[in-house]
Amino acid sequence: MPLLFQWESAGRRWPVSPANIHKALNEALAATGLIDENGKSLRFQPHDFRRIFVTDSIANGMPPHIAQIICGHKDINTTMGYNSVYPHDAIEAHRAFITRRRVLRSAEEYRTPTPEEWDQFLGHFEKRKLSIGICGRSFGTPCIHEHACIRCSLLRPDPEQRHRLTEIRDNLVARIVEAEREGWLGEIEGLQVSLAGAQDKLVQLDAQAARTSRAVDLGMPSFGAIVARAT
DSSP states (O other), X not given: OOOSSEEEETTEEEEOOXXXXXXXXXXXXXHHTOBXXXXXXXXXXXXXXXXXXXXXXXXXXXXXXXXHHHXXXXXXXXXXXXXXXXXXXXXXXXXXXXXXXXXXXXXXXXXXXXXXXXXXXXXXXXXXXXXXXXXXXXXTOOOTTTTOGGGOTTEEEOGGGHHHHHHXXXXXXXXXXXXXXXXXXXXXXHHHHHHHHHHHHXXXXXXXXXXXHOOOOOOXXXXXXXXXXXX
């Protein structure tokens, strides 16, 4: 008979009933003394062993489509749904991916940096610190505005330095008034560009403060919505 679980009686082989399989399985689990997180004896269903078989087979190199044929699944997605991915499998797969990427890239990119290069890298971030915020330019790139930070779109203003930005804006307004009064027309245009930059940074701070202070009411889901989501 093409049956996996059989027993012999009166000179004949008989299929083991599902009830007897359940009983034998529970007795075997009870004999191990193992318990679950709730302190109860482990319980398995015969169908669980299909999942264990698929998981172990694929983990040990069996092609998924072969496991599909063995299990009799019409859809390969059903077979892959039986396959459990353990944390160590994800870690090993990630390490293998990194190894393959490193083979494709130049070994020069993975060498240990010299002390001078490391100091230069750290120094870049130290030099990005400004009195009114942080410069967002990338490592190894020059300042495109010749350190006229108030005009630069890469400046990320610090909310705690708003008073400094306000002082800079007021000072620029006063200097523009003075330049217009004294006829220093060559300075007016440059001062106006800086003033527009300062005002733009203040607008950024206001928008940031509005986003952080605005509460979003997500509401309470109804019981029906919870049930629908759970199912």
